[in-house]
């Protein structure tokens with residue numbers, strides 16, 4: 202057996218945490234031969250619930266679970282972390298303005314970023330799920346100056362999977378037949394799911410589905426899927442989010458298939474005209490355990506306008522958190 206890796210999960214007693222931990226125990230996230238030390242980070246008032254999840258995790262009797270611990274202290278939780286999955290966030294409640302949400306979550310991600318900087322393993326990889334995911338990632342990375350910025354990603358694989366599924370339904374094919382879908386921008390309604398470079402059975406997607414659908418209904422369906430799930434279920438996506446987390450981590454570690462790519466929110470280095478420092482979803486390949494932005498894709502006027510609109514929202518969020526002193 203290889204040495205155990207340490208995985209720290211914030212929000213471990215929440216819906217996503219409750220489901221994800223059992224995918225860790227089964228070996229789906231980190232592989233069937235990797236023992237894991239799980240560190241569950243929760244708010245003080247949810248420690249009891251987190252302890253209950255830890256008891257259930259023990260009852261999974263997984264040979265891969267080397268150790269499970271629960272804490273409300275970020276510095277204890279991230280000590281030696283190889284993988285940090287940041288799910289815990291303050292949800293928007295009645296009467297909260299957008300700025301209140303940014304402020305409450307900004308404070309959480311500032312503290313956690315600083316703790317990761319100080320005590321996590323040197324090669325830590327950080328995946329942020331808690332919303333607003335892109336801006337939370339930017340704040341965490343900004344407070345971890347000793348950790349290379351490209352070790353931080355915001356989850357947009359859920360949006361990517363939603364795009365794959367909608368295209369597969371429209372084209373009447375399996376998602377296995379589809380490659381090179383991209384989600385650009387913010388994990389919000391302004392995101393741009395892009396079929397310009399996508400392939401269906403090796404053919405350009407825009408020769409298989411009609412352009413009006415690709416530029417209209419498709420984008421709206423994918424971008425508003427989170428809201429549609431909330432309206433239908435009375436709660437936000439959980440199982441599909443966990444599936445996307447598993448996809449993201451497995452692809453990063455195992456590599457994206459030749460000729461295909463995924464999407465992930467990355468600290469921009471200025472690629473595709475996205476201002477450096479913003480955390481924007483890009484097309485990405487994985488090799489040797491790292492994500493790389495796919496270079497050199499043509500961006501036509503339609504795509505440019507869509508990307509710019511989502512990037513403008515990211516810049517607004519950055520300005521708001523700067524104003525709050527969180528950057």
Ligand SMILES: NC(=O)C1=CN([C@@H]2O[C@H](COP(=O)(O)OP(=O)(O)OC[C@H]3O[C@@H](n4cnc5c(N)ncnc54)[C@H](O)[C@@H]3O)[C@@H](O)[C@H]2O)C=CC1
Nearest residue numbers: 212214215216217242243244247289290330331332359442
């Ligand atoms: N990026 C994406 O694709 C998606 C993001 N999300 C976001 O993921 C987040 C979590 O969703 P759920 O698990 O369904 O919510 P939830 O409310 O069931 O769980 C959140 C958990 O985080 C904990 N928490 C809050 N502040 C914390 C802190 N400072 N430290 C540690 N734990 C803390 C809470 O006590 C709670 O147990 C939400 O922000 C949601 O909007 C959800 C679906 C998709």
Ligand SMILES: O=C([O-])CC(=O)C(=O)O
Nearest residue numbers: 332426427428430437438
């Ligand atoms: O809006 C939410 O809280 C859930 C979410 O991010 C999504 O389903 O994409």
